[in-house]
Amino acid sequence: MDIKQLEKETNEGVESLPSAERRKFMKMGLTVTGVFLGGTVLSLTSISTASGGNVDSVIPVEGQYPYPIHYGMVMIQNHCIGCEKCMEACVKTNNVPVGHDAWRTKIQERLTTIQGEEIQEFRPILCNHCNRPPCVRVCPTVATYKDPETGIVVMDKKKCIGCKTCMAACPYNARYYNHSQHAIDKCNFCIDTRLKEGEKETACAAVCPADVRVFGDIKDTNTKIYKLLHKPDNKIWVLRPECGALPNVFYMNA
Amino acid sequence: MANNSLTNILSHTEDSSLATPGINRAMVLFLFITAVGLGLGASGFIVGHETIYNNTREVPWGLLIAIYAFWAITSTGLCIYAAISHLFGGTKMAIFSNRMVWMSIVCIMGAFATIGVEIASPHRMIIYNILSPNPTSNIWWMGTLYGTAVGCLILEFFGIIKGFSKLALFLGTFGAIAEVLANSCLGGVFATLPSRPYWFGGQLPIYFLTAAFLSGAAATILINYVAYKIRGTEMSAPVVSGIKSAGKAMTLVLVLYSVATFWRLIMFFVGGEELGRVGAESLISGPLSKTFWIAEICIGLLVPMVLIVISRLKNVAVMAIAGFFILVGQFFARYHLVSAGLLVPVSLGWDDAPTYLDYFPSLIEWAVIGGSIGLVCFGFLVGERVFGKVFTQKEHH
Numbered sequence: 137m138d139i140k141q142l143e144k145e146t147n148e149g150v151e152s153l154p155s156a157e158r159r160k161f162m163k164m165g166l167t168v169t170g171v172f173l174g175g176t177v178l179s180l181t182s183i184s185t186a187s188g189g190n191v192d193s194v195i196p197v198e199g200q201y202p203y204p205i206h207y208g209m210v211m212i213q214n215h216c217i218g219c220e221k222c223m224e225a226c227v228k229t230n231n232v233p234v235g236h237d238a239w240r241t242k243i244q245e246r247l248t249t250i251q252g253e254e255i256q257e258f259r260p261i262l263c264n265h266c267n268r269p270p271c272v273r274v275c276p277t278v279a280t281y282k283d284p285e286t287g288i289v290v291m292d293k294k295k296c297i298g299c300k301t302c303m304a305a306c307p308y309n310a311r312y313y314n315h316s317q318h319a320i321d322k323c324n325f326c327i328d329t330r331l332k333e334g335e336k337e338t339a340c341a342a343v344c345p346a347d348v349r350v351f352g353d354i355k356d357t358n359t360k361i362y363k364l365l366h367k368p369d370n371k372i373w374v375l376r377p378e379c380g381a382l383p384n385v386f387y388m389n390a
Numbered sequence: 391m392a393n394n395s396l397t398n399i400l401s402h403t404e405d406s407s408l409a410t411p412g413i414n415r416a417m418v419l420f421l422f423i424t425a426v427g428l429g430l431g432a433s434g435f436i437v438g439h440e441t442i443y444n445n446t447r448e449v450p451w452g453l454l455i456a457i458y459a460f461w462a463i464t465s466t467g468l469c470i471y472a473a474i475s476h477l478f479g480g481t482k483m484a485i486f487s488n489r490m491v492w493m494s495i496v497c498i499m500g501a502f503a504t505i506g507v508e509i510a511s512p513h514r515m516i517i518y519n520i521l522s523p524n525p526t527s528n529i530w531w532m533g534t535l536y537g538t539a540v541g542c543l544i545l546e547f548f549g550i551i552k553g554f555s556k557l558a559l560f561l562g563t564f565g566a567i568a569e570v571l572a573n574s575c576l577g578g579v580f581a582t583l584p585s586r587p588y589w590f591g592g593q594l595p596i597y598f599l600t601a602a603f604l605s606g607a608a609a610t611i612l613i614n615y616v617a618y619k620i621r622g623t624e625m626s627a628p629v630v631s632g633i634k635s636a637g638k639a640m641t642l643v644l645v646l647y648s649v650a651t652f653w654r655l656i657m658f659f660v661g662g663e664e665l666g667r668v669g670a671e672s673l674i675s676g677p678l679s680k681t682f683w684i685a686e687i688c689i690g691l692l693v694p695m696v697l698i699v700i701s702r703l704k705n706v707a708v709m710a711i712a713g714f715f716i717l718v719g720q721f722f723a724r725y726h727l728v729s730a731g732l733l734v735p736v737s738l739g740w741d742d743a744p745t746y747l748d749y750f751p752s753l754i755e756w757a758v759i760g761g762s763i764g765l766v767c768f769g770f771l772v773g774e775r776v777f778g779k780v781f782t783q784k785e786h787h
Binding site: 236237238244245246259261270273274275276277278279294295296297298299300301303304305306307308309311312313315318319376378379380381 | 438439440445446447448450451509510511512514515518519522523524526527528529530533579582583584585586663731732735736737739740741742
């Protein structure tokens with residue numbers, strides 16, 4: 137086609153364009169859009185069958201909840217004011233001893249500079265009840281295991297030999313040796329002290345004045361935790377994702 | 391009847407030349423050191439491990455895990471060389487392979503004694519390792535395989551004494567395979583923990599096996615040198631020839647191990663996780679740097695290389711000194727490996743966490759180390775005295 141010759145021609149306008157040409161153009165547009173859209177949707181779909189394994193997101197997708205009730209916790213991190221009421225409630229509810237590095241949950245803090253202003257940042261931590269828990273894999277005597285009903289990582293203390301391999305294996309420093317019980321102790325989402333009694337929340341979540349800790353069944357679409365995790369605007373992250381433990385404690389800012 | 395039988399066996403195995411007041415005194419001394427060291431460690435079962443050991447929530451393992459790994463790895467090395475000698479017969483080290491089998495048993499006993507006072511509830515381990523096994527646990531496999539190995543080695547040694555050579559050969563081979571697999575699982579205990587980037591990775595089990603070949607050769611030379619020294623006798627030409635073979639193996643593995651150590655550290659500085667790099671820096675320029683450069687690198691690798699060159703693999707005394715330095719270096723290498731993985735806080739950047747956590751072994755931890763060394767030395771002398779003729783029987787054939 138001679139471009140110079142074409143430039144001399146008068147624009148015939150779209151009015152005289154045949155319907156066949158219009159349909160052809162529309163088809164091409166739909167094909168391009170469809171391929172793009174299809175690819176995008178495919179990229180959001182996990183190809184992994186691992187429980188919670190998802191290369192694009194830390195949030196488990198449908199079909200990846202291996203437990204009938206799948207408990208988890210969302211921390212709205214920037215709501216935390218570091219009052220430590222959660223720590224007190226945990227100690228009281230679960231008879232956590234004083235001293236010897238004993239704690240089941242803790243508030244970490246650091247100073248961060250944002251736009252020239254130094255602010256105190258708080259971060260609550262506890263056992264992440266991972267879907268692929270390193271502590272459970274390494275325990276020689278199955279003294280720690282995933283509760284088959286709830287996915288909570290629990291202890292069978294009479295079996296604990298005190299080798300402390302689970303402490304070394306935990307990416308979150310969530311375990312300690314309880315000297316009075318002669319076994320490792322850790323957060324169990326209050327399964328024995330509250331959940332079995334019919335309570336719906338852990339002690340730390342119930343007492344929090346700033347609603348930092350949102351506890352619940354991440355599988356149940358009616359729960360607050362499910363809605364927080366699946367709200368498109370919420371940016372969700374987990375701690376140390378590189379360890380591949382697939383934690384069930386999630387973090388976000390509101 | 392049983393007493394007569396035992397007396398009969400001992401009359402064929404014991405080396406009466408070592409029934410001297412000096413050896414007796416040494417045995418009593420080592421037994422005393424063992425009792426005090428391990429006794430202090432065992433006191434933890436009464437007063438609580440937290441009061442006698444300096445381990446914390448963040449640093450749950452320390453010196454005792456290091457010495458456990460050291461004895462276990464040395465045992466594996468001795469066992470492998472003995473098995474190779476027995477299995478292939480022709481190797482020159484076969485001449486003192488019975489002594490190596492005995493010392494492999496003694497070293498693993500040193501390891502068991504140490505871990506026995508390190509673990510908080512070892513009685514539960516005996517019960518639930520059997521009743522509630524976890525096949526995904528490296529610790530479970532390691533314990534089971536080392537237990538199997540020591541059982542095989544003890545029966546093999548019995549077979550050697552009684553002259554059941556085929557039984558001894560079979561059990562020795564099976565025991566060595568179990569030891570190699572156990573050693574591999576020991577490496578796996580550390581290597582399969584992604585939470586500790588300094589440990590995580592496929593290199594570590596091979597590194598541990600290389601360490602076993604190095605420690606085993608070094609221990610072979612040192613043990614045989616001391617065995618002849620305490621008797622005041624010269625080594626026969628075949629024994630010297632066996633020592634030279636061990637010296638060649640030691641030299642070769644020393645080079646391989648040094649190369650592996652170099653690359654293992656370099657890898658942390660080309661990328662990967664920050665916690666791994668910080669762990670490696672604890673050795674290069676951090677809190678472990680003094681003992682790393684002096685004990686692990688200079689005393690454990692460079693000085694032995696120089697001594698081997700000086701000895702030209704001919705001077706047994708100089709090779710024995712090189713072997714001793716290698717073993718010292720290997721002990722520190724295990725300590726550094728355990729510590730560098732744990733001294734870096736997992737929540738670096740929060741809670742004003744220091745770059746490196748504070749851990750220095752307590753006096754009782756050092757006493758347990760002394761106790762385990764005492765036990766191995768005592769075991770060595772018991773072996774030389776009670777089974778001395780078994781150790782030298784191949785020389786006389």
